[in-house]
Amino acid sequence: MTVFWFLIREGFKGLIRSKYAGAFSVIIIAISLILVGFGYVASRDTLFLVENIRAQFDVDIFLHKTASSEEIDNFAALLDSMTEVRNVHYISPENAAVKFKKEFGEDIFDILDYNPLPPSFTISLKPIYRNLVSVESIASILSNKPVVDEVKYRKQFLILLEKYQRIVLITVMAVFAFLALLSIILTSNSIKMTIFARRELISTMKLVGATNNFVRWPFIIEGTLQGFIGSCLASLFIYGIFYFLNNYLQTVIEYKAIVSFRFYIGIVISGSLLGLIGSRRAIRKFLK
Amino acid sequence: MISFINVNCTFGKKAGVKNINFSVNGGEFIFLTGPSGAGKSTILRLIYMDLFPEKGKVIIRNYNSNNIRDREIPYLRRKVGMVFQDFRLLPDRNVYQNVALSLYVSHYKTSEIKKRVYGVLNQVGLGHRVHYRPSELSGGEQQRVAIARALVKEPVVILADEPTGNLDPRVSIDLMSLLNKINKKGTAIIVATHNYSLIQRIPGARLIQIDEGEIVNIT
Ligand SMILES: Nc1ncnc2c1ncn2[C@@H]1O[C@H](COP(=O)(O)OP(=O)(O)O)[C@@H](O)[C@H]1O
Numbered sequence A: 001m002t003v004f005w006f007l008i009r010e011g012f013k014g015l016i017r018s019k020y021a022g023a024f025s026v027i028i029i030a031i032s033l034i035l036v037g038f039g040y041v042a043s044r045d046t047l048f049l050v051e052n053i054r055a056q057f058d059v060d061i062f063l064h065k066t067a068s069s070e071e072i073d074n075f076a077a078l079l080d081s082m083t084e085v086r087n088v089h090y091i092s093p094e095n096a097a098v099k100f101k102k103e104f105g106e107d108i109f110d111i112l113d114y115n116p117l118p119p120s121f122t123i124s125l126k127p128i129y130r131n132l133v134s135v136e137s138i139a140s141i142l143s144n145k146p147v148v149d150e151v152k153y154r155k156q157f158l159i160l161l162e163k164y165q166r167i168v169l170i171t172v173m174a175v176f177a178f179l180a181l182l183s184i185i186l187t188s189n190s191i192k193m194t195i196f197a198r199r200e201l202i203s204t205m206k207l208v209g210a211t212n213n214f215v216r217w218p219f220i221i222e223g224t225l226q227g228f229i230g231s232c233l234a235s236l237f238i239y240g241i242f243y244f245l246n247n248y249l250q251t252v253i254e255y256k257a258i259v260s261f262r263f264y265i266g267i268v269i270s271g272s273l274l275g276l277i278g279s280r281r282a283i284r285k286f287l288k
Numbered sequence B: 001m002i003s004f005i006n007v008n009c010t011f012g013k014k015a016g017v018k019n020i021n022f023s024v025n026g027g028e029f030i031f032l033t034g035p036s037g038a039g040k041s042t043i044l045r046l047i048y049m050d051l052f053p054e055k056g057k058v059i060i061r062n063y064n065s066n067n068i069r070d071r072e073i074p075y076l077r078r079k080v081g082m083v084f085q086d087f088r089l090l091p092d093r094n095v096y097q098n099v100a101l102s103l104y105v106s107h108y109k110t111s112e113i114k115k116r117v118y119g120v121l122n123q124v125g126l127g128h129r130v131h132y133r134p135s136e137l138s139g140g141e142q143q144r145v146a147i148a149r150a151l152v153k154e155p156v157v158i159l160a161d162e163p164t165g166n167l168d169p170r171v172s173i174d175l176m177s178l179l180n181k182i183n184k185k186g187t188a189i190i191v192a193t194h195n196y197s198l199i200q201r202i203p204g205a206r207l208i209q210i211d212e213g214e215i216v217n218i219t
């Protein structure tokens, strides 16, 4: 028990004894985690944005004006039964006229004395089918139905999306991986500096008969504490920035950074782990 | 208790020690003398197994330099006290903490640590300096703290490498009589020094003289 408390106490005291080197480590860890935290939110929201754009993709199917209500019902049933289809929305010629008025501000009956608009369906696809290959095959199957006049979708949009999505994804991953790696290296190095500043303690402990494990623990506790404090600072900073952004900057940029409490818990846990692993790695060199 | 058997431990061509044979029994007082660079520190480092021989073996009680494992070395060092010319105290801890560290690493209980540390500090005459930092002490006092730190483990031997090297003659004499007093209570002591005038302070001490890495005279 005495040993346990001694090691805990040494860990805490070490944090104070290491003074500037320790404070430097804490700040480095905080900065790393701020970068990783922002990196995480930025990549999450970028990917989310891309998914959102993709979600707006849908396919319009125009039927022949001559289609009977029975044919329309059968076709609706067919669409419903397709595994690729998520959502089916029927627009009757009357609804189309209403929509036309809404979109163009003019009543179609003022221009023509009959309704030229055909019955149509708007379908949305399940997420995994929202790609060029699937959409093309679905469109060709549907256009071959006798009741269908024309299938329309934004082909160019899909082509562009597919081209840029990969670039976005790779960039986001690369930036995030880089930040994570950078934070591990920075942390490990700054902890190495704090330990180096107290190599005298290590050699004295070994001289009086401390086992390597005994020497190691206070430094690991100290490193974990540094990580914990650094990540708390990082959380506070990120919280402050997001608070400012969400409350005062909405007139400048239309973006709200929404993160849950779990995000901050995640930062604190990562920071503590970073400190723990960093100090474990760093102390190894001094025990040889 | 300590035996060197045909020990060679060299650095490069000439430096280091060669062909060292001697043994020390429990409770002896030994002077290891010779000019600077003769190999005195090397012999002490071989004893606390900071160095290992290239040839021959060093035996300290039941530990043999040829087959000791890395993780056994701390246990050997708990039985061997070390004192250096430059004291090697931790500057950010007070006298009590410096001495107590020696017992914390060996997993003693707090109450036992307290009892022993106060006891040993009184023994070396520093009962009134318990809460001082090393920087607030004189050289002689700092060396007494170092001796207390070695002694508190109740070692079988204390190794002192030029313990008076940084002290003036009068303080050196006091320090030698402290070591003598400790020796009288049964702890073996090995003092490495190039200062021959210290030898006369301990009547009856054994003498191992080395020069250029070899023993030239042994009593
Ligand atoms: N780590 C080392 N590397 C190289 N040479 C060393 C090392 N340690 C000691 N020596 C050499 O070994 C010889 C004996 O050194 P040492 O035992 O320190 O002598 P002493 O303590 O008697 O003054 C000296 O010539 C010294 O330069």
Ligand SMILES: [Mg+2]
Residues within 6 Å of the ligand: B037, B040, B041, B042, B161
């Ligand atoms: Mg020397």
